[in-house]
Amino acid sequence: MTLTLFGGPLDGFTAPVEIDDEDPWTAIISDGCAHPGGRSVYAPDAAGRWVWQKDVPRETL
Incomplete structure (x- = not known):
């Protein structure tokens, strides 16, 4: 399913x-990530909206 972040x-x-x-x-790979080449992590909140959780370095995943 495709959702808005x-x-x-x-x-x-x-x-x-x-x-x-x-x-x-x-x-998701993101140019705005705090870590060059890293990913921005999104997950659903209690209301079901997919919200930003944190940025992680590429090698973390």
């Missing part, structure tokens, strides 16, 4: 996400 460097962008995953989240 909220907050962080990808605020307002849309991205495909797996909403049926037991532990849903997605890490």
